[in-house]
Amino acid sequence: MTKLSATLYSIILSFTICQNLYSQSEFLVGDALPDAPELTYRGSYGVGVQTVDLIHEDQLNVLSIKNGMGKQYDRPITIEVWYPAIIPDNVEEIEIYTQVLGKNGTEDRPVTPFNFKGRALRNAVIVKDKGKFPLVILSHGYVGSRFLFTYLSENLASKGYVVVSIDHTDSTYKDAAHFTSTLVNRSLDQLFVLNEIERLSNQSSDSFLAEMVDTSNTGLVGYSMGGYGGLNTCGAGYSKEAVAFFKSMTGGSNALDQLAMDNESYRNSIDSRIKAFVALAPWGMTNGVWNEEGLANLKTPTLFVAGSEDDVSGYEDGIKSIYEGTVNSNRYLLTYINARHNVAPNPPVPATMKKGLHIDEYLRYADSVWDMRRINNVNQHFITAFFGIHLKGIDYTKYLNLKPNANTGNWEGFKPRTSIGMELLHSASKSE
Known part of the structure; x- marks a missing residue:
């Protein structure tokens, strides 16, 4: 091959590679x-979605x-x-998912609709020859929506789960209301949805989930x-201080008492159907919100995920403190440094x-240090491992039994030089 033909070949090859890259899906x-x-990569199932x-x-x-x-x-x-x-x-x-920005149409944050794409097919036929799915x-934050984590819901569905995301009334971008509603209803909504999915999955149901x-x-x-x-749904009853604070906000309402640690009916109502919590x-x-007794009552295996500079929930005296206090849970704490x-x-x-x-419309979805697409991928990986162990009985322990500091070596499942900037702690349950 002459020098000219070699150069021409190189140009054509480069053009072909670029053309192939640009022809791929966005x-x-x-x-x-x-x-x-x-474990980030999707599973073998197609994904359907319904409201x-x-x-x-x-x-x-x-x-x-x-x-x-x-x-x-x-x-x-919904x-x-x-x-x-x-x-x-x-x-x-x-x-194509339809979502809104804003906060209940307030003057500085009006409700602004927007669309984004996902990898699912609306009203597709559910797979019926593989038995029941876990x-x-x-459950989103305040404020949020059922479309806040489609990266996770689609991913888990492709791996053989039925995934249900809640629009918590009074707590979405469209209908954000006083915080007291969220304080009471969050756990109640979660248990209600669990019971409703059980009803819809009964043999006599006419739902696609039957x-x-x-x-x-x-x-x-x-x-x-x-x-x-x-945390409350899985056993961490609220403290007397939390109940007293709620009463002070509502002129003496005892609505939060039903979820308090010193309420015997609450302690006897922890739902055994929930096998793992993230x-x-x-x-x-x-x-x-919690004291030592309340945290110790959480016995569900739990994966905590946090940012080391969390300025909303707190880290050392917030999320990490919860992790350290839930002594009767077999638990992990994944931390994104900074x-x-x-x-x-x-x-x-x-x-x-x-x-x-x-600016909050952007900051609801962004971190100022980390690429959110990277966080999404790492979450998909670890949550797949965690739920795989506890809901499917798959031996994914090698992906969780890691050196705490990601910077000290390549974590299992990570490509060379990519396990960096994270920490994964593990504490076994004292009750086991």
């Missing part, structure tokens, strides 16, 4: 980056409380369900206020970066 929320760890509207009848309307008393109402709850699905030939597995429930969900094998994921509620930046410890509170959401999309928007 990067969507939840896709794996080149440096993604091993379900529920009604939690005869509930206290916390927003109606005056002088300690409130009215009852039928509380609406959920999004992702599941293993059959994707027909020549049909693109793409869903359930995973996702006979498809093993609710006795449930995982719960809670972010921020979702983590606050999830607490993403859980809120409350720096506000005295990250703040946003260790859970989807990455920012172009709509969050438009000129003139309140």
Whole structure:
């Protein structure tokens, strides 16, 4: 080959490579980056998605409380369900999610709709020849939405889970209301949705979920206020101080008493169907929500995920303190060094970066140090390992039994030189 022909060949080859790169599908929320760890990648199932509207009848309307008393109402709850699905030939597995920015239409943060793509097919037929699938429930923060973690919901559904994400009424971008509603309803919503999925999965149900969900094998994921509620759902009863604070906010309402550690009916009501819990930046410890007794009552295996500079939930005296206090849980703490509170959401999309928007619209989805796509990938990896162990009986322990400091060597499942800037602690349950 002459020098000229070799040069020409090189140019043609480079052009072909570039052409192939640009012809590939665009990067969507939840896709794996080149440096993604091993368990990040999607499973073998196609993914379907459907919206379900529920009604939690005869509930206290916390927003109606005056002088300690409130009215009852039928509380609406919307959920999004992702599941293993059959994707027909020549049909693109793409869903366009509709979301909003803002905070209940306030003057400086008006409700602003936007769309983003995901890898799922609306109303696809659920896979019916593989038995029942474990359930995973996702619970967002204040404020948030059921579409806050589509990177995780689609990913887990592709691996053989039915994944349900909750729109917590009074706590979404569209209907954000006084914080007292979130304080009471977060755990109640989580348990209600678990019971509703069990109802919809009964043999006599006409739902697409009939006979498809093993609710006795449930995982719960809670972010921020979702983590606050999830800790309570899994056994960490609220302190007397938390109950007293709520009463002071509501003129003497005892609505939070039902979830307090010193309430015997609460202690006897911990739901055994929940086999594993992922607490993403859980809120409350720096506000005295739990004491030693309450934290010790959490016995569910738990994966905590935190940023070392969390300025919302706190780290040393917040999330790490919860981790250290839940002595009867077999637990892990994954820490993103120098990250703040946003260790859970989807990455920012172009709509969050438009000129003139309140900075919080961007900061709901972004970290100022970490690439959120990277955090998403690492979360997918570790949550796959954690739920694989506890909900599917897969031996993924090698991905969790690691040297605490990622910088000291390559963590199992990570590509060379990519396990950096993180810490993973593990503490066994004292009760085992």
